[in-house]
Amino acid sequence: MARITTTNGEDTSAHLTGLPLVLTMFALCAGIFCVALDITIISTAIPRITDEFHALQDIGWYGSAYLLTTCALQLPFGKIYGFFNPKWTFLASLFVFEVGSAVCGAAPSSAALIIGRAIQGIGGAGVPCGAMVIIAHITPMQKRALFQSFFGAMFGIASVVGPLLGGAFTDHVTWRWCFYINLPIGAITAVLVLFHLHLHVDRSSTQKRTTFESIRSLDPIGLLLFFPAVICILLALQWGGTKYPWSSGRIIALLVVFSITLIAFVIVQAYMGDDATVPPCVALQRTMYSVSIFAFFLFSGFYLLIYFLPIYFQAIHAQSPSRSGVSSIPLILSNVVAIMISGIIITKTGIYVPLLYICVVLVSIACALMTLLETDTGTAKWVGYQILHGFGAGCALQIPQIAAQNVNSLQDVPTAVAITMFAQNFGPTIMLSAGNNILNQKLLTYISDLKISEIDAAAVVEAGATGIRSVVPEQYLGLVLEAYNKALRQTFYVALAMSCATAIGALTVEWRRIRGFENEDKAAEKGAEDEKVQNTGS
Template sequence: MESAKSENTRNSQSSPSPGKEQPEAGYPSRLSLSLIALGLCLAVFCFALDQTIVANAIPRITDEFDSVADIGWYGSSFLLATSAFQLFYGTAYSYFSIKSTFLIATGLFELGSLLCAVAPSSTAFIIGRAVAGLGGSGIMGGALVIIAHSVPLRRRPLFIGAIGAMFGIASVCGPLLGGVFTDRLTWRWCFYINLPFGAITVIAVALFFKPPRRPAVDSLPFLTKMKKLDWLGMFFFVPSIVSLLLALQWGGSTYPWDSGRIIALFVVFAVLGFAFGFVEYKRKDQAILPPSIITQRSIAAAAWYSFFNGAAFLVVIYYTPLWHQVVRQVSAVESGIRLLPMIVGNVVMVMISGCLVTVIGYYAPFMLVSTILTPISEGLLSTWTVDATFSQWFGYEAFAGIAFGAGMQQPVMAVQTVLPIDQIPIGTSLVVFMQTLGAAVFVSVAQSVFSNQLIADLKQFAGLGGGGFNPTDFLSAGATNVFNKIPPQLVRPFLDAFNHAVTRVYIISICCSSLTLIGSLAMEYKSVKNGKKKEETAA
């Protein structure tokens, strides 16, 4: 009954009949709805694509900008901005015009994409990625809010499912498309592609979406709305996360771990993080991270699982193309094609697990299955050598894709099942936030481990400290350009060193996947069938 009441309360704000769902005639026409849905799907597709499309283009980007040391920031700058402002957009959609807020978010994402496409330097590229992440953080949640006000309740799951499918497909196909663009055109087309799709989204939403009337919110003065946003929480949260990532990015490579600068960054992260938690506790339901939601057992378990699962998955996605392009010396397109076993395995297993959850009703067992299988699959990836056979890299990648796919969507299912309908957008944003935050943190950790391990391995395996080649010079060279800077007799030792460094990175994924066990075991065993029957009975 609580779920139905929440839905009725929200619909009454945009309907003249209190307590009743908005009549069919109050929604967009079939043509308008089709165009709105098309625009939203394209926006979500581009946003999800940007999370992984750069993975296969990284070697060429580093060749052009001459800086392998920035690899971690190419991914984490986008993910940091996304995770830092995603929950903020949830509050913004509650108090400001849904249409205007979504269009602003889309505009920022498009601006960031343009900056990346025309970037003249590595620094400019990183800034563009951050701007794109700032805008992209409001796209997924905004798309779901717009669907909620454009589609009757009984038809809504179809459209939400389409948006979710678009997100999943784009996330796993990003590296392949990145390889195609990088080899056939230029890596800059990985970002140019967002511009026409974004234009369609802006036109569709601006012309055909009619935002709901919300008298209680619309009547508030602009300054009052601004005051309701959790600015104090954001003030502590953003620099706290930036300090953490800077410490992880610089520690052990740019500065020693025990240097004053790194220690200071960790201290700033801890102090501001504590202040953020205190502010959220005091603001309660007005916080960007409401304690009443995160303290629910299933939501906390879903958040924990998403944090470490997202971290493990993206580390594998980022460094597997690098292994293929450098160690196996294949093109960007070929390395993208070689990711197909993982991509296909992931997509197929996501679909199968979704069907099985629909039939069985329980999603928690699939999280546990994924928790068991993913560390095993990543352990197999860590056994790769320069001479790895086709069956080894193909089979291990396929196994990893299947292992991740079994549990990838289950935290979202938990949110959909245990929360009342009016809290589902906040819960969903929290899960996505934790997923992107985990990825942002551990991509930086992976880069630090990779850089330090590579330098150590070059000295140990190849003796490259002599002969006029300094191992640290590799960090300022492009990933594939390095073959032009080392003597031919040292190519094989270099490949052995590079292979070892990449496969050590997979140990990070093993650790993260193992930690998802806590979320899997803590998840409540609730059935989506019971939730559905209860909603239908209440309605």
């Protein structure tokens, strides 16, 4: 068992090695896998859940309740991890996530399930952020990219395993095990972290503060403004164009409240300075805002494909939900491979900026190819497109967190990580809602344009990807599939726009090497200069 002492300085902590490091990494990966699995495992279970609760109208809330609390609490968790011991904060987050999982698993009604999902989202905001912060304390900066690549791999693996595992539980046991599975995994994580991780963080600066100063440093006013801002914009995007028209008073009111609270939040952050939830000195650092922009667009494009490619396989190629998950494996597998390779490259060279450029080029080309998908596109093509995009995204998926840690002191790492993670979570949340609205609206338009009296465009949209063949007469199926494919391509155009926009962030990132490598370069230069002086003197 190792004992770690960390300070607010740079690279002065005693890092974990050997078995304690292996066990701690295993525990953190298990915790992240648990949270990542929860995002996708429910997808194949939703039809059975709605059958049991007779609550088809609540489908959207099973995902939205989780996203609302996750996004609303992502930035505050950066503040909390900076103020309290990361180990205990991580365990508290994990406990909340487990409580939410237990509530979901035992839910007697749809409302109880939605409440459980909201509780899960609270813990889900803290666990990945905490894993990143703990890694910053227990590993040197030079090796951090390699260790964090395992976290990226967990998200990739979970996105494939989740739907398959959810389908297996739903078909052979019960959908409730989609949530109960988190309990044993979380218990193992908690035990390993509890007994093999000992962080003694220097809190001398916070201990000198009065109670009022401590409360003020948590930025309660900023948090009270941030929560409604995030909730209002997410609800507006969730309901706008679907449940209510964009011109509806409810949607307009949500957007107005969002705008007012966001402006007020920015003003409070500027006033609070270093005690702000988003300190200007951190957020306005060039690399920080660049990688945040990059993460926003990269994850938006990536998740658009993760979400809409299975719909393409199910609707156009008549694949089952589980089969469509298998067809998406090339995207995820190539992504995981690239994440590991990029982690090794960064660890060996200390250079990460060129990987951003490679990512921009590959994902943009891949998304452009995705827009060419037709109803009769062969397997070789859509597999190749997925591999290209997955590998391209994997080259840089973890770089926002690496770069954020590289340009900030250890005491600012929790805030820096929270900012980049908020960007990568908030982007997909917004763009998935936008993509879903685009698909539904275009599908209605294109099917209506067919002017076939036997086909109800609204019924086709309601039937979903797997039910389209049950509501469309056989003689018109080809035309409807063409319209469906055309509508899906519009979502791929959004993914293409997001992928191209990653260039904005990539091109403005500062060209820096990982801190330890910079020191080695300076030492080598000094040694060469000294040798040159000696040779000149002799």
